[in-house]
Amino acid sequence: MMKTAQIVIGLGFGDEGKGITTDFLASQNPESVVVRFSGGQQAAHTVMIDDRKHIHSSFASGALRGLPSYFTEHCTIYPVFLLNERNELSTKNGNVELHIHPLAKVTTPFDVWQNRTNIRNLEHGTCGKGIGATMKRQESPYKLFAIDLIAPRAMLIEKLKGIAYYYGFMEEQQIEEELRPFLEAVDYIDWMIDDYTYLQSFDNLIFEGSQGILLDMDHGVFPNVTYANTTSGNAYEICNRLRIEDIEMYYVTRAYATRHGSGWMSNEREISLRNNEEETCTFNEYQKELRLGTLDISLLNYALKLDAAYVEATKKNLVITCLDQTDERIELENLNIEFNEVYGSYSPYSKDFKKLF
Template sequence: MKTAQIIIGLGFGDEGKGITTDFLASQNLDSIVIRYSGGQQAAHTVLIDDKKHIHSSFCSGALRGLPSYFSEHCTIHPSLLLNEKEELEKLNGNITIYIHPLAKVTTPFDVISNRKNMKNLEHGTCGKGVGATMKRHESAYKLFAIDLISPKEMLLEKLKSIASYYGFEASEELNQLVDHFLYSVETLDWKICGYDYLKSFNHLIFEGSQGILLDMDHGVFPNVTFAHTTSKNAHEICDFLEIEDREMYYITRNYATRHGNGWMSDEQELKLQNNEHETCVYNDYQKELRFGRLDYKLLNYALILDGAYGKSSQKNIVITCLDQYLEKFEVEKLTIQFDALYGSYSPFSKDFKKLS
C-alpha cells in the first residue's frame, strides 16, 4: 500500500519544514521528496553531523541521500539549480532531481523585474524572481520545464519574447546573466517527467513551502506569496496517484516569526537562546526576521482551513525550536485533535522527540 507524509507550515514560513523533512527522510530512506509549491526562494536548512546545507532548488531530503521531485506548482531557476547542485556534490548529497514538464521556469528577466519593481519591494519579496515568474505565467509569455529540452533555437525565441514582455534592452549585466542561464540549461541533466514516475515509489514525502498564512488565497493581501501553501496541491497529487494513506505533519516554532513585510499578530522582541544556526537572517529584500509569541487563534485558523482541502489518515503536530524559547507550548488550546505530538530540541533532526 502506498503512503504519503505531507509537511505543512502553520505560520508565515520558517517553521522548520527542512528539519522535519530530514527527520522523516531518515526513517524512510527509499522515499522521494516532493516539493508541491514555491520554488528557489525556499531556504530549508538541514544539518547532519558536521554537514549543513540550505535547500532551495533541491528538496530537503537531498543531504540525507533522497532524490527530489519538483511538481508543476513549483518554479525552477536553472542558474540557481546548477549552483546548488555543485554545493550538494561537495557534501555527497543526492543531486538527482526530477521535474514536472509544467513546472514554471524563472529567467534572469524575472529576477531583475522582481528586484526593481517598487510594488514587489513594498509587498515583500525574496528577490529570486518567483513572484514575477508566476505573474508572467498569467500572460501569454510562458516558459515551462519542458521548454528546457526543446531545440535551442526555440528556447532562444521564447527568451527574446520574455525580454520584450518586460521591455528589457541588451546590457552587459543582462547578457552575462542570460549567458549563465543558457550555460546552466546546457550543463544540467534534465529529468523531465510527469506524476506517473512517482508510482515507482511506495512512500512519498511532500515538503511544503512558506506557510499557510502566506497562501495566495488565504493570506492578508498583498503581502502573500504566489502559491497555494496549504496542502491543496499535495492532496491533488495524491488523488492522481490514488494514495489514500496520507499522514499530515503540521509545523510551528515555539514562537512566531515573519520574514518580510505585512501584518503579524502579537509582534514583539523575544529573548532567544541556542539560535546560532539561524539561517533566516537580514537581507536587502526581506530585512530582519521578525518575532512574536504564538497566537493560538491563528494556529487554529490555519489548522481548520487546511483540513478543508483533503482527508488524512493521521494528523501530527511538530513544535520546533523548543530549545530556543522556553515558554510552554499549550497544546490544549488547539481545537484539532492530533495523533502524535513531536518536539525539536536542536537544529538536528536526531533530537526530534515524540512527546505524546
C-alpha cells in the same frame, strides 16, 4: 502494497521547521522520494546531519540524506541557482538527482530583475529571487516551462527573447549578456523532465511544503502573500491522482512566531532567544530582519481548520521546533484538534526529535 504519503505543512508565515521535519521523515523512510509541491528557489530549508549542513532551495530537503527530489508543476526553478546549489550539494555527498514535471515554471534572469527593481514588489515583500514575477508572467502569453529547457535551442532562445521584450529589454547585446549564464546552466545540467508516472515507482512519498499557510496567495493578508498555494491542496490532488489514500499530516510550528518580511503579524514583540546560532533567516536587503512574537493559538486553529478543507488525512501530527531556544509556554490545550502524535525538536538536528505525547 498500499502506497503511503506524509505531507509537511507550515502553520505560520514560513520558517517553521519544514526542512528539519522533512529530514526526520526521510531518516524514517529512506526509500522514499521527497516532493516539492509549491514555491521554488526562494525556499531556505535547513538540514544538519553530523558535520554537514545544507540549505535546500532548488532541491528537496531529503537530498542531504540521500533521497531524490521531485518538483511538481506547481513549482518554479531557476537554472542558475539550481546549478549553483547542485555543485554545493555534490561537495557534501548529497543526492543531486532531481526530476521535474514538464509544466514546472522556469524563472529567467529578467524575472529576477523585475522582482528586485519593481517598487510594488519591494513594498509588498519579495525575497528577490524572481518567484512572484515568474508566476505573474506565466499568466501572460510569455510562458516558459521546464519542458522548454530540452526543446530545440533556437526555440528556447526565441521564447527567452520574448520574455525580455515583455519586461522592456530591447537591446540585443544586453539580452545576450543577461542570458549567457542562464544558457550555460541549461547546457550543463542533465535535465530529467518526468511527469507524475515517475512517482509511481515509490511506495512512500514525502511532500515538503513551502512557506506557510498564512502566506497562501488565496488565504493570506494581501498584498503581503506568496505567489503560491501553500496549503495541502496541491499535494492532496497528486495523492488522489496516484490513488494514495494513506496520508499522514505533519503540521509544523516553531515554539514562537516568526515572520521574515513585511506584512501583518499578531503578537509581535521582542523575544530573548538562545541556541539560535544556526538561524537561517538572517537580515537581507529584501526581507530585512526576522520578526518574532509569541504564538497566536487562534491563528494556529485558523490554519489547521483551513488546511482541513483541502485534505483528508489518515493521521494528523503536530511538530513544534526550536523548543531549545525559548521558555515560552505553548497552550496546546487550546488547540481545536486532537493530534495522533506531538513531536518536539530540541536542536537543529532531526535526530533530536522527541515524541512529546
